[in-house]
Amino acid sequence: MTATTAPPPRLPRIERGLAMCLAETEYARCADLLTRLDPQQWSAPTANTGWTVRDTAGHMLGMAQMMASLPQLLGQLSTSMRQARQAKAPVSIDFLTALQVRRNAGLTTAELIRRWREVSPRALRGRRRLPGLLLRRTLPEAQLVGGHLERWTVGYLTDIVLTRDPFMHRLDICAAIGLDPQPTAEHDGLLVDDVVREWAERHGHPYTLELTGPAGGVWGTGGERITLDALDFCRRVSGRGEATGLLATGLLATGLLATAVPF
Structure with missing residues (x-):
């Protein structure tokens, strides 16, 4: 063993x-x-x-x-x-x-x-x-x-x-x-970037992640392509439920967005 x-x-x-x-x-x-x-x-x-x-x-x-x-x-x-x-x-x-x-x-x-x-x-x-x-x-x-x-x-x-x-x-x-959190690249964007990098390390698979909005950006090359709002991404990996459009993209089958990140 x-x-x-x-x-x-x-x-x-x-x-x-x-x-x-x-x-x-x-x-x-x-x-x-x-x-x-x-x-x-x-x-x-x-x-x-x-x-x-x-x-x-x-x-x-x-x-x-x-x-x-x-x-x-x-x-x-x-x-x-x-x-x-x-x-x-x-x-x-x-x-x-x-x-x-x-x-x-x-x-x-x-x-x-x-x-x-x-x-x-x-x-x-x-x-x-x-x-x-x-x-x-x-x-x-x-x-x-x-x-x-x-x-x-x-x-x-x-x-x-x-x-x-x-x-x-x-x-x-x-x-x-129903209030806009008014995210900014200078603050929320840095927090999101850290979450993305930890999420990628935790799942360890190829991916291309495009997050929209002021806190968003593009990470990774190849693998499954994922596109959604930056704050929705954080809510999803925190365990707060599905973001809009996940079922339509087939992401539930890949399991990448089921990789938890602590908040």
Whole structure:
């Protein structure tokens, strides 16, 4: 029998200085979006099962609170990991996000927006201050991606996933209320490029991907040709359902767009 070697923990692709600039911009865009919401829009259902716009914003705030304070970080992680062990769940992320929604459920929307504006700069500082030695360490818990457990470095979580998370939830909120997320090449385009490159590495097959819109571009040569909107692509590989036209192109048979990328 041939021994199977586990892949190394996943590292960030984006240089750290740029990663923190993208995080800062994403936090600001989320603040702007939350400020623009009308009272009735907070109760709209989102693509996140069981979550309204209000619930989604509560989770976003909770994640920022976690990175803004060491007591919050340790408290949230220990509570969610304990709950996962008690439930015999393979990972604790669902318990963590549910905890964040519950803890912020009592805030008014005005209080939530105010706290987001107060906490997100502190979360950014917390992420920026993490030393390189810690960033290269492997997270103590494996992560579930596309039905498979894998290992991440701390840097992959803090520099990549913690920016993709509010980015995707900003798209979720915009989709829920029919609002244009107004993507730009300078910000959203860089996030999409990183997602595409990771997606291609994960599936390992030839492809030609043409993504439309301001955040789009063309990647790959040969193989299956895929064309769709850049933000729809991100939503699809995040597990949020099919983008327009997939059945007509036969892409479900190839399986390339079923390759999951964490957000």
